[in-house]
Amino acid sequence: MSLIDLANPSRFLSFANRVLPWLGGVTAIAFAIGLNQAMGAPDDYQQGATVKIMFLHVPAAWLGMMGWGVMSIAALGTLVWRHPLADVAAKSAAPIGAAFTLLCLITGSLWGRPEWGTYWVWDARLTSELVLFLLYLGVIALWRTVEDPSRAARAAAILTLVGAVDLPIIKFSVEWWNTLHQGSSVFRMGGSTIYPTILAPLLIMAAAFTLLFFTLHIAAMRNEILRRRARTLRLMQAQAVS
Amino acid sequence: MEAINHLPFIVGSYAAACVIVGALIAWVAIDFRVQRRAIADLEMRGIARRSAPERTNAALAEAKE
Numbered sequence: 001m002s003l004i005d006l007a008n009p010s011r012f013l014s015f016a017n018r019v020l021p022w023l024g025g026v027t028a029i030a031f032a033i034g035l036n037q038a039m040g041a042p043d044d045y046q047q048g049a050t051v052k053i054m055f056l057h058v059p060a061a062w063l064g065m066m067g068w069g070v071m072s073i074a075a076l077g078t079l080v081w082r083h084p085l086a087d088v089a090a091k092s093a094a095p096i097g098a099a100f101t102l103l104c105l106i107t108g109s110l111w112g113r114p115e116w117g118t119y120w121v122w123d124a125r126l127t128s129e130l131v132l133f134l135l136y137l138g139v140i141a142l143w144r145t146v147e148d149p150s151r152a153a154r155a156a157a158i159l160t161l162v163g164a165v166d167l168p169i170i171k172f173s174v175e176w177w178n179t180l181h182q183g184s185s186v187f188r189m190g191g192s193t194i195y196p197t198i199l200a201p202l203l204i205m206a207a208a209f210t211l212l213f214f215t216l217h218i219a220a221m222r223n224e225i226l227r228r229r230a231r232t233l234r235l236m237q238a239q240a241v242s
Numbered sequence: 243m244e245a246i247n248h249l250p251f252i253v254g255s256y257a258a259a260c261v262i263v264g265a266l267i268a269w270v271a272i273d274f275r276v277q278r279r280a281i282a283d284l285e286m287r288g289i290a291r292r293s294a295p296e297r298t299n300a301a302l303a304e305a306k307e
Contacts, residue, residue: 226277
């Protein structure tokens, strides 16, 4: 089955039903390995045991941004090709991306207290991450406000593309401004500054969280297709009665 | 000593992750059941899309529950 074949909702449903059990299993195995490695990782020479929070915080931050990236690509699909599956992909990704961004903010706050002496500062990185979370809430609210899914999709797509400006701001905030948040330490010119015994569990946890994101996204897309079918059937029922 | 002092922050982070990921999984699973039941219920009343395949026994049995 080619990628273009999946653009048909019925074929996507069949694909989702076949792939979800396997994807769920692989995700569970990846988490088992990642958590085992994370618990066995040595303490950081400066941060001590709190470095274990990084194994949740960093993947959550990446996926919060990736969620908006997925929505932005889907928004182009909505505005350029007006494809209904693009609307479904964008709508389904929003709550998942919001949840990962919230997890990033909570774990960052809990990591900040012992390391910086405060739960929160209005630092460029933290503030731009909070803005991303608020953007997610805005898009979710917009989807719920407009009843017609195709009209809601176009409005949400425009907001999504405008909000995508926040992604480079989050990424480069630690370079553009003098922030309390540390600079990039994994993907940077000159290689990672993290010691391999800590970097390996981090990358495994990031892979596990990414698998979780796609598992949940495919499942949520399946639910959204079913919701739209139920809506169509209710409209048919109402027309038959009137 | 330092690890013990920081334990509540580490445990709090992992607990927050469990709650948020658990809530996401529960949301997806419950929503799936709700939508499937809604469609099965409507199909039981004889409303079906023109392109829909014939109702399956499983869908009918679920609607009867």
